[in-house]
C-alpha cells in the first residue's frame with residue numbers, strides 16, 4: 001500500500017511516511033469526493049496566509065497545499081514544504097511554482113532558524129507522527145514561527161461510524177484530533193479557533209507576540 005514504516009535505527013527519524021505520492025494523490029482526490037480543491041482552499045484562507053508571507057507546510061507530501069499557499073502569498077511570499085518521504089519531495093519539486101521550495105525533513109526537526117516563518121500549516125500529518133514525538137513537533141512549529149505568527153493544524157475528523165467501531169479504543173484516543181489543541185497550548189501557542197471541514201477538524205493558533213523562545 002502507500003505507507004512505509006520507518007523503524008528505529010533507520011537513518012530517517014521514526015514516523016509513518018508516505019512514499020507513493022501518485023497513489024496518495026489519487027486516494028486523496030477520491031476521499032474528498034471532488035471537494036479537495038474547495039476544502040484546501042478553505043485551509044489556505046483559515047491559515048491567514050497573505051501576500052508577502054513566509055509559510056511552512058509540514059508533512060506536505062506532493063505539495064498540493066503548498067502550491068495553493070504559494071498562490072495566496074503572491075506577490076512577495078515564499079512557501080517551504082517539508083516531508084520525510086523523499087519521493088514525495090521529488091514529486092513536489094517538479095510541480096513547484098517559483099516561490100515554493102521543498103525539503104526532506106520531519107516535523108520533529110524542521111532544520112530552519114528560529115522565527116523564520118509567518119505561518120505554519122500541517123494537514124493530515126499529525127497522526128503519522130509517533131505519539132511520544134508529537135510534543136516535539138509542536139515545539140518545533142512554535143520555534144520556527146516568528147512571535148505573532150499563525151499556526152493551522154488539521155487532522156481527520158472522527159466520523160460517527162469510526163467512533164462507534166473504535167469507541168474507547170487506543171487508536172482513537174491517541175489520534176483524537178482534539179488532542180491538537182492540548183499539544184498546541186502545551187507548546188506555548190494561544191488557541192484562536194477550531195472547526196470542521198469535510199473530513200477534517202482544524203485548529204488555529206498564534207505564537208504570542210511576547211512568548212518565550
Ligand SMILES: C[S@@+](CC[C@H](N)C(=O)[O-])C[C@H]1O[C@@H](n2cnc3c(N)ncnc32)[C@H](O)[C@@H]1O
Nearest residue numbers: 015016017018059061085106107123124125128
Ligand atoms: C496523509 S499525508 C498528508 C499530506 C498532505 N499534508 C495533505 O493534507 O494531503 C501525511 C504526510 O505526513 C508525512 N509524515 C510522516 N511522518 C512525518 C513526520 N514525522 N513529520 C512530518 N511529516 C510526516 C508523510 O510522509 C505524508 O506525506
